[in-house]
Amino acid sequence: xxxxVIGLEVHVQLNTKTKLFCSCPTSFNHxxxxxxxxxxxxxxxxxxxxxxxxxxxxxxxxxxxxATVNKTSFFDRKSYFYPDSPSAxxxxxxxxxxxxxxxxxxxxxxxxxxxxxxNRAHIEADAGKNMHESDYSxxxxxxxxxPLLEIVSEPDxxxxxxxxxxxxxxxxxxxxxxxxxxxxxxxxxxxxxxVSIRPKGDEKLYTRVEIKNINSFRFIQRxxxxxxxRQTEAWEDGVYESEIVQETRLFDQEKQETKSMRTKExxxxxxxxxxxxxxxxVVPEDMYKxxxxxxxxxxEKKQRFMDEFGVSQYxxxxxxxxxxxxxFFDIMMQEGISSKNAVTxxxxxxxxxxxxxMTLTSSPVSAKxxxxxxxxxxxxxxxxxxxxxxxxxxxxxxMDVDVAIDKLGLKQVSDLGAIEKIIDxxxxxxxxxxxxxxxxxxxxxxxxxxxxxxASKGSANPQTVNEMLKGKLNS
Amino acid sequence: MxxxxxxxxxxxxxxxxxxxxxxxxxxxxxxxxxxxxxxNLSQLDTNSIDETFxxxxxxxxxxxxxxxxxxDINTNIIKHAPRTENNFFIVPKIIE
Numbered sequence: 297x298x299x300x301v302i303g304l305e306v307h308v309q310l311n312t313k314t315k316l317f318c319s320c321p322t323s324f325n326h327x328x329x330x331x332x333x334x335x336x337x338x339x340x341x342x343x344x345x346x347x348x349x350x351x352x353x354x355x356x357x358x359x360x361x362x363a364t365v366n367k368t369s370f371f372d373r374k375s376y377f378y379p380d381s382p383s384a385x386x387x388x389x390x391x392x393x394x395x396x397x398x399x400x401x402x403x404x405x406x407x408x409x410x411x412x413x414x415n416r417a418h419i420e421a422d423a424g425k426n427m428h429e430s431d432y433s434x435x436x437x438x439x440x441x442x443p444l445l446e447i448v449s450e451p452d453x454x455x456x457x458x459x460x461x462x463x464x465x466x467x468x469x470x471x472x473x474x475x476x477x478x479x480x481x482x483x484x485x486x487x488x489x490x491v492s493i494r495p496k497g498d499e500k501l502y503t504r505v506e507i508k509n510i511n512s513f514r515f516i517q518r519x520x521x522x523x524x525x526r527q528t529e530a531w532e533d534g535v536y537e538s539e540i541v542q543e544t545r546l547f548d549q550e551k552q553e554t555k556s557m558r559t560k561e562x563x564x565x566x567x568x569x570x571x572x573x574x575x576x577x578v579v580p581e582d583m584y585k586x587x588x589x590x591x592x593x594x595x596e597k598k599q600r601f602m603d604e605f606g607v608s609q610y611x612x613x614x615x616x617x618x619x620x621x622x623x624f625f626d627i628m629m630q631e632g633i634s635s636k637n638a639v640t641x642x643x644x645x646x647x648x649x650x651x652x653x654m655t656l657t658s659s660p661v662s663a664k665x666x667x668x669x670x671x672x673x674x675x676x677x678x679x680x681x682x683x684x685x686x687x688x689x690x691x692x693x694x695m696d697v698d699v700a701i702d703k704l705g706l707k708q709v710s711d712l713g714a715i716e717k718i719i720d721x722x723x724x725x726x727x728x729x730x731x732x733x734x735x736x737x738x739x740x741x742x743x744x745x746x747x748x749x750x751a752s753k754g755s756a757n758p759q760t761v762n763e764m765l766k767g768k769l770n771s
Numbered sequence: 772m773x774x775x776x777x778x779x780x781x782x783x784x785x786x787x788x789x790x791x792x793x794x795x796x797x798x799x800x801x802x803x804x805x806x807x808x809x810x811n812l813s814q815l816d817t818n819s820i821d822e823t824f825x826x827x828x829x830x831x832x833x834x835x836x837x838x839x840x841x842x843d844i845n846t847n848i849i850k851h852a853p854r855t856e857n858n859f860f861i862v863p864k865i866i867e
Contacts, residue, residue: 312836319839328858332845339848349836368830370823377785379862426865434859570823578830 297496298531300524302459302489303451303504306466307444308476309422309484310353316421316443317344317387324482328436336441338383343573348583350443353475354394354419355579355587357445360469361414363398365588367579371419371571379435380423388446390568393418394577400469401595402461403613412462413450420444445475451490451501456520460513463487464617468594471619480511487516493527506544507554519547523554597622605635614643620656628667637670645684649691661690668697676757682706708757712764715748715756719764722747733769741765774802787853787862 315322318335334342358365372390395417401409422444424437447466453459467485470476478485492504507523510516523545530539545554592600598616601607607615616622621642628638646666650659661669666687673683678701686700693700701707722744723730733740748761779799783790790798854861 314834314836314838319834319837321838321840329845329849329860330842330858331840332848333840334844334848337845337848345834346831347836348833351833379860379865427859428865431864432854433862433865434856435862436859575825575827575829575831576823580833 298493298524298528299496299498300454300456300520301451301492301494301501301504302453302456302520304449304453304459304462305488305490306447306449306463307422307486307488308357308447308470308478310350310443310445311474311476311484312347312349312353312443314347314349315441316347316350316419317441318342320441322442323438324484326438328434328438331438332440336382337437338381344387346574346577347443350419351394351577351579352583352587354417354445355584356473356475356590357417357447357470358395358398359588359590360473360593361395361398361400361417363395363414363417365579365584366392366394366396367584368392369394369577371574371577372568373571375567378423378426379433380426380437380440382424382437382440386421386423387571387574388420389418391570400462400465402458402465404461410452410458412452412458415448415450417445417447420446451492451504456517456524459489459520460517463513463516465594468617468619472592472594472597473590480513483511486511489516489520489523491520491523491527493524493531503540503542505540505542505554507547508544508557510547515547515549518549518552519554522547522552526554594622597626601625601635605629605638607635607639611635611639615639618656624656624663624666627663628670630664631667631671633667633670633674637674638667641666641670641683641687645687649687660692660694661687665690665697672697672701676708676759677701678706678708679758682708706755708755712760715752715760715764718748718751718756719744719761719768722751723768730769741769744769772806774799774806 309322312322314320315331315336318333320331320333320336323331335344355365357363369389369392371387373385374388374390375385377384393416396415398414398417399411400414401411403409420443422439422442424435424440427434427436449462453462467478470478470485476484480486487510489507489510490504491507492502494500494502505523505527507519510519527536527540530536544557546557547554594616598612601612601615601622602609614621615625625638625642628642629635646659646661647656650656654660669683669686669690672678672686673680678686682701682704685704685706686697689700689704690697695703726744726747729740729743733744744765745758745761748765749756749758752761776795776799779790779795779802782788849855849858849860852860
């Protein structure tokens with residue numbers, strides 16, 4: 297029996313306004329080579345100056361994962377030659393990173409938790425982009441110098457499932473503390489997977505293979521499963537030593553296989569040395585104090601939803617799985633409504649109506665509106681059925697909820713006097729039915745409700761009618 | 772280190788620059804002088820000095836996160852690049 301050992305490296309693009317070492321705007325989809333300057337183009341004499349915000353966001357991350365924040369850290373120079381890096385080196389943090397020794401907890405679907413260690417998180421500059429034509433290559437350096445936080449886990453994961461749970465938790469943490477857009481398709485959350493296998497019980501780590509640049513959770517899961525199968529097969533066939541080498545492989549989503557990209561350079565090839573263009577990084581005390589006060593984390597929010605609003609554990613997990621949904625729910629709850637109704641109207645009614653790529657962020661009906669709509673059901677202004685009509689209406693014609701209710705004429709009559717009059721009329725015009733009811737024919741109750749509702753043209757609050765009828769008939 | 776015609780050709784390839792025939796000997800001489808100047812440093816005993824040692828004990832300066840970009844500069848840089856196309860730098864085909 298084999299055991300899978302997985303470690304993950306995630307490059308998170310920090311959502312600062314400017315690059316790591318110069319004031320060029322960070323951008324996605326801007327015209328090529330327009331967000332560049334002598335520093336990020338590595339022209340002679342241009343020097344790097346560290347972005348304050350990138351440092352602060354890194355400390356926020358360290359706080360979120362219970363890590364040690366090194367108040368003094370250093371940058372190092374990693375040499376490599378490739379046209380996406382005009383300087384022919386990357387400025388990174390090898391020896392003393394800003395963040396070390398953190399952890400996060402993953403929750404299994406069937407219950408149970410596991411702690412996954414985070415070895416380190418260090419700040420580094422991103423490279424530009426190359427596009428390959430048939431006989432030449434094009435270089436766009438807009439991305440060159442964008443701040444990245446590389447988050448390196450301990451090799452603590454034992455299955456593809458655990459790896460995905462770790463990644464989802466990490467993804468949600470960086471979104472919650474707002475240090476990155478973490479968009480996998482746009483490359484602001486990039487995952488490299490290190491996979492090896494070993495006989496169960498063996499403590500040694502065997503040859504690890506790195507799988508790079510896989511841009512969805514589903515493909516990461518698939519890539520790990522395929523790679524584990526390849527390594528296991530090689531071991532069982534007795535060709536592990538020759539077949540499995542330390543290398544970088546790419547996941548081919550069409551062929552559903554991993555294939556060799558290049559054999560991994562030895563660390564020495566990068567000729568790391570302390571970056572001579574930057575002094576040591578010392579975190580100013582006031583920045584540190586600000587950075588350790590971070591927004592509510594996913595697990596905290598989940599617990600609060602359970603404690604404060606009585607949301608079930610399952611619903612709390614669903615609600616907090618995305619920050620947008622959690623924030624939407626939180627705002628709805630400010631109307632003082634029941635969490636059960638809020639969950640249903642958010643996850644079933646509203647989300648069921650969000651079509652054609654609409655999301656909660658672009659929803660035509662805001663959280664405040666939806667919360668108020670639910671409140672109007674709860675305070676008996678409208679029925680649940682009428683509320684669905686109002687919601688349909690608001691999806692296309694945006695206006696105030698109460699105005700929409702009036703406009704659609706859906707307001708229930710909760711005026712006790714008016715309802716009492718209707719009921720009295722119903723009872724006095726059906727004296728024989730009243731007598732039958734009083735002599736034990738309980739089923740007639742429905743008849744009275746029906747008559748009263750009919751007389752009100754459906755606008756009477758059914759619950760009020762019920763209560764009042766019961767009172768009158770049983771007196 | 773000996774700077775000669777062979778090394779210069781190698782540097783030209785690495786830097787994607789071309790040194791004209793009439794400047795070659797001059798450049799070789801200058802590079803040789805630079806290398807021998809830097810060689811002076813090897814006379815210093817740095818065994819007891821930390822590798823992150825700097826002449827100042829100050830921390831690196833922290834810049835405010837405010838965007839600033841002078842498009843004249845990058846337009847000018849693109850204009851002087853050996854080869855461009857539609858605002859891309861063009862380089863020899865990269866072989867993976």
